[in-house]
Amino acid sequence: MNFMWKLTGVLLIFALLLAGCSNTIVQPQESTSKTVEITMETNSPTPTVGLNELIINLRNEKNQPITGANVDISADHSEMSGMTMNGVATEQENGNYAITADFSMSGMWKITIVVQKEGIEYKKVLDLKIQ
Numbered sequence: 019m020n021f022m023w024k025l026t027g028v029l030l031i032f033a034l035l036l037a038g039c040s041n042t043i044v045q046p047q048e049s050t051s052k053t054v055e056i057t058m059e060t061n062s063p064t065p066t067v068g069l070n071e072l073i074i075n076l077r078n079e080k081n082q083p084i085t086g087a088n089v090d091i092s093a094d095h096s097e098m099s100g101m102t103m104n105g106v107a108t109e110q111e112n113g114n115y116a117i118t119a120d121f122s123m124s125g126m127w128k129i130t131i132v133v134q135k136e137g138i139e140y141k142k143v144l145d146l147k148i149q
């Protein structure tokens with residue numbers, strides 16, 4: 019018996035799926051799940067130029083206040099590049115986190131709220147009109 023193994027045209031194709039290469043940059047994800055509900059209000063219904071208090075409220079899917087979170091706020095004057103301020107909101111009662119911001123100009127400001135809780139990051143971007 020003569021066994022002839024004719025190995026012709028054996029191509030080894032290594033498909034390297036580098037799906038994990040984006041791990042170096044952790045981008046905050048837009049909060050699409052119901053895990054953290056982020057809402058914001060201001061101390062005045064018609065915020066004007068100058069000091070304004072922003073109150074962020076955090077709720078879970080059962081509408082219970084979320085405590086012990088880290089809440090980073092940044093504000094960008096939408097019509098101008100480089101006019102940015104940021105800070106950490108101070109926790110209050112009932113899932114509220116407050117920060118006082120000095121808006122130097124009227125117009126539309128983009129408020130970016132980044133919430134960190136137990137290693138998970140949630141993000142919400144809102145527009146705020148300063149009169």
Ligand SMILES: [Cu+2]
Nearest residue numbers: 095098101123
């Ligand atoms: Cu400006």
